[in-house]
Amino acid sequence: MPELRIENLTKRFKSETVLDDVGFTVEEGRTLVLFGPSGSGKTVLLRCIAGAEEPEDGHILIGGHEMREVPPEHRGIGMAFQNFALFPHMTAFDNIASPLAARKLPRDRIREDVERVAKLLKIDHVLSHAPRALSNGQKQRTALARALAAAPSLLLLDDPLRNVDAKLRFEMRLELPRLLADQGATVIYVTQDYKEAMALGDRIAVLSAGQITQAGTPEDIYRRPASIEIARLFGDPTINLLDVVPEKDGGGVFVRLSGQRVPLDGGLEAAVGKDCVLGLRPESLRFAESQDGIPVTIEAETPFNEKTVTLVVTERGREILISRPAGTEAPSEGKTSIEVESSEALLFDRATQSRIVPDQGGGTSEAAA
Amino acid sequence: MDHMSLTEKWLRGIALTLVVLFFMFPIFWIVLMSLQTNETILRSPPSMVFEPTLKNYVAIITGKLDSHVASMDIAFMRNLWNSILLSVCSVAVALLLGVPAAYAFARHKFRGSEDIAFTLLSFRFAPPLLVLLPLTIYFQDIGLANTYFGLIWVYQLICLPLILWIVRGYFEDISPDLENAYRIAGHSWLSTFRRIALPLAGPGIAAAGLLAFIFAWNNFIFALVLASADKQPVTVGALAFVTASGIQYGQIAAAVVLSIAPTLALALYAQRYLVEGLSLGAVKG
16 A cells, blocks of 8 residues: 655646646555645646646656656556546446456456445446446446456545435445545545545645645644635635734734624734734634624524524624524524634735734733633 | 428428439439340330340340440459459558557647648548549559559548548547546556447447448549559449440449449448448537
């Protein structure tokens, strides 16, 4: 089970730079989720690793071996394509068997292996079908089975759940981590769905316009996003972003929302007086018990199954989303006030769009007090 | 189609009948002619009533042409054999060369690839006489004039561009991911070409091959100029019926029927694939 290391990878199509100095490492047996909006270069990156595209610059090392001159068939990779890429003129069985056949295994052994992986993915009853006779979910599983069949040490999964229906996606999201863990392979999983990213990744690398903008654990990315863009990509409903200018007095660093003080981490002293953006996760807000919160008017309430999202408007006309678990008591209309869990509040520089990291050493934290 | 009114159905039927009559009549007429003697053909006014005879076919197959003046030998069956040999070999060579070339043009954009592909296509719209004169001269110099080899070579001007351009479209329509997937699964480039690209472009290759065969079969001018009697195909061989003692319409008709029979049979058999193949290649899906 090798480690995968990408160094300074650059890929251009004509004058357009699709991957710009990308580098990261996936430790052996771990799953890295490559997350990013469409067009950010995720698929191109996978293709470079698989050998379907040749990068202009940089290194791809699998288990310490440079892959530059190694053709795709000798890289020992299993890959599932977003569009499935099933061979239309072969049965599901032959599709799944193709990596095994390439390894020139005996007939019985191939049959055994195909049936094992097909059973695992619950497609053993459709093995004799041609791809066009399969449902989308079955196609997706066949493509996955083909990638897994030869037990590759490096598995590349290109948004495999994108083209399947919501129910199956939910099921697979639960099944996949176990499946991948059983394989023991090093995995790169590409997705545009932040929930999938959070559920499947040991680590997440966020790719944006051809560059890795942040890499870290799912918790890192969610709680300490490097930029406004990343904060906005993760979380549903999306993070509330409010233009603020932090102030400081004897009580510490704070911002004003509708005249009310919202205390911030004392380490943010450097941001005082700057144009900033305050990021508040909808679930870090709650309706205040007392009247000393931020006064708001309730605009609309949207109940989801597991949570209720409320849109409120401050006195200055700023819209804020609040999320709470379904069934909890809360006002549903009229004027009320809200409180901020200030330890969860994020502060971004409005000019650079990146997060202002609290200075650990300096200042007293009013929020902690 | 189900909700077509009766009038619409009738009009459609009539229109189709007219079209079929218009295009099928010459074939029908030539079959009739092939079953008559020269005398009944040349009656005025022409009549559909006659006593059918197989004399013309017998004459052609045995190679003995009997007119009332003299008897002469013709080598029509030899011409037919030449046609089959030339067409089959030309298409085989064109497929062997054209399919890999089409794949290269479809998958690898290299410097000048479009120019080369277009140059090959341009052979199809240059008038054959443009190349014939220089060809005749240097074929004589290098000893290729009046050889099957030389003719098959020249026939590539007809077959190769056709196969190249039709098959190229098919290869372009195959998702490159299918080939990537097969290679990543551990197969070599060559086996990916054989097991994925070739079978998936199969209908297109068959359609292109069939079209090329028909074009090669119908070719006249190349063989007329570059081949002497023993290498000539039917299209040129038919000229032999214009004899000093008159034109043998009956035998010409029988010869024409025999010479269109193979392509007609082939086209009828393969027309489903032909239509499917040609339209599949054109529509991206």
